[in-house]
Amino acid sequence: MRGLGWITAINIVLVLLAINSVASAESRYKWNTLDWLESLNITHELHNVTTEDGYQLELQRLPRKGAHSVLLVHGLLGSSLEWVLLGPDRSLAFQLHKRGYDVWLANLRGTAPFGRRHVELTDVMAEFWRFSFHEHGAYDLPAIIDHMAQVTGRESELDGHQDEQGEKEPPRQVLLIGHSQAFNAFLVLLSMHPRFNQRIRLIQAMAPLARLHRQVQFDSTQVRHLMKFVKKRQKVNNFEIFPPGYLRKICQSKSDVCEYYAKQFIGSAKNNKKLLEPFNYEYLLQGGSAREIKHLQQIWKSGDFIAYDYGPVENMQIYHGVEALGYNISQITVPIILYFGETDAIATPSGVHTIYARMLKSVKSVRRIESAKFNHLDFLISADVKTLVNDKLIGQMEQFLEGRLPYVIE
Numbered sequence: 001m002r003g004l005g006w007i008t009a010i011n012i013v014l015v016l017l018a019i020n021s022v023a024s025a026e027s028r029y030k031w032n033t034l035d036w037l038e039s040l041n042i043t044h045e046l047h048n049v050t051t052e053d054g055y056q057l058e059l060q061r062l063p064r065k066g067a068h069s070v071l072l073v074h075g076l077l078g079s080s081l082e083w084v085l086l087g088p089d090r091s092l093a094f095q096l097h098k099r100g101y102d103v104w105l106a107n108l109r110g111t112a113p114f115g116r117r118h119v120e121l122t123d124v125m126a127e128f129w130r131f132s133f134h135e136h137g138a139y140d141l142p143a144i145i146d147h148m149a150q151v152t153g154r155e156s157e158l159d160g161h162q163d164e165q166g167e168k169e170p171p172r173q174v175l176l177i178g179h180s181q182a183f184n185a186f187l188v189l190l191s192m193h194p195r196f197n198q199r200i201r202l203i204q205a206m207a208p209l210a211r212l213h214r215q216v217q218f219d220s221t222q223v224r225h226l227m228k229f230v231k232k233r234q235k236v237n238n239f240e241i242f243p244p245g246y247l248r249k250i251c252q253s254k255s256d257v258c259e260y261y262a263k264q265f266i267g268s269a270k271n272n273k274k275l276l277e278p279f280n281y282e283y284l285l286q287g288g289s290a291r292e293i294k295h296l297q298q299i300w301k302s303g304d305f306i307a308y309d310y311g312p313v314e315n316m317q318i319y320h321g322v323e324a325l326g327y328n329i330s331q332i333t334v335p336i337i338l339y340f341g342e343t344d345a346i347a348t349p350s351g352v353h354t355i356y357a358r359m360l361k362s363v364k365s366v367r368r369i370e371s372a373k374f375n376h377l378d379f380l381i382s383a384d385v386k387t388l389v390n391d392k393l394i395g396q397m398e399q400f401l402e403g404r405l406p407y408v409i410e
């Protein structure tokens with residue numbers, strides 16, 4: 001009897017523990033970046049940045065004064081949540097900060113809840129949603145990087161850092177890290193505002209989307225379906241393609257549909273549970289404008305890295321020609337490291353290799369994530385992200401900073 005009593009007690013404890021961990025996982029799915037930082041009691045700063053065209057973006061910073069500044073930039077449908085949601089031991093933001101870096105987390109226009117304000121517009125207006133990676137690179141990133149320079153410049157003045165002539169130091173260079181569509185925004189930034197070539201020390205791009213033509217692992221019918229869906233939402237004035245929680249709801253009620261599209265667009269995963277995991281996070285896959293998707297579709301179709309195609313009439317007014325302009329990427333000089341996953345359906349291995357082989361001269365290294373199966377979102381939520389991605393990224397960055405980055409094309 002006594003033995004049985006013990007077993008019952010242990011069982012009850014186990015059940016309670018299980019319920020508890022399910023409940024806390026459930027609540028974590030609704031956390032945004034700030035919820036994570038606050039609940040982990042991590043020292044952080046918040047910064048408001050206003051872009052030249054009036055968007056008010058909120059950044060988070062894990063400050064380390066005087067250290068190298070790293071800016072982490074999320075991809076399509078992402079937010080700064082990408083860099084914290086695996087907690088203190090496995091998330092890139094925390095790993096970098098522990099290693100001694102000054103870490104900044106970008107939230108580009110459109111992300112909820114940190115990229116949804118504008119000096120005049122509100123996020124229910126069509127006008128608010130007229131952006132793609134072009135505006136992320138042409139307006140958001142310059143404002144963010146200039147703001148970082150202002151803040152770190154002021155801190156260094158306060159610390160009395162001046163050169164012999166008593167002049168101010170030049171703005172501190174930034175180490176950029178981005179996932180997915182963020183790389184497209186980096187290229188727009190550097191070709192539209194070449195002065196940033198001197199301001200950025202290194203770009204590390206995970207699963208970059210700059211070359212999609214004949215590369216993606218889904219076919220034109222599937223792209224048509226996606227575009228039809230986008231159009232339908234626009235028709236009923238849903239300018240935001242996936243509001244926070246939208247995908248979570250769909251994936252709970254129609255898990256087979258969700259699974260099908262997840263497989264097509266995000267690639268294969270070891271098991272279905274893992275495949276659907278990213279959809280659970282309310283603030284992970286959310287936001288997005290129709291134009292973002294459309295612009296990517298145009299790159300996919302044309303095979304060139306072109307500015308947004310408005311159609312011949314509007315193109316004439318904007319670009320003074322019937323066709324959309326190609327970005328002048330030949331002037332990009334910032335060293336670049338690219339990372340690809342073997343089974344990424346969007347940033348495919350050969351797509352990423354063409355960025356190196358045909359597009360940009362300043363690629364210093366192309367690295368494969370060492371796993372037979374690694375897809376687009378695994379860069380953010382894979383259980384092995386620390387060893388497979390983050391440690392590698394930090395290692396490469398440090399080799400680069402010490403001037404001994406090996407030239408490796410994998």
Ligand SMILES: *[C@@H]1O[C@H](CO)[C@@H](O)[C@H](O)[C@H]1NC(C)=O
Binds near residue numbers: 041
């Ligand atoms: C949070 O951190 C501060 C400063 O390090 C400390 O004083 C405080 O006790 C911590 N709070 C919790 C709940 O851990």
Ligand SMILES: *[C@@H]1O[C@H](CO)[C@@H](O)[C@H](O)[C@H]1NC(C)=O
Binds near residue numbers: 058
């Ligand atoms: C940023 O703007 C929001 C909204 O106006 C405000 O609540 C917040 O205090 C501001 N944060 C900073 C650091 O200025």
Ligand SMILES: *[C@@H]1O[C@H](CO)[C@@H](O)[C@H](O)[C@H]1NC(C)=O
Binds near residue numbers: 328330331
């Ligand atoms: C692109 O940039 C290069 C280098 O700055 C310059 O020589 C060239 O004229 C530019 N091309 C266009 C079309 O602007």
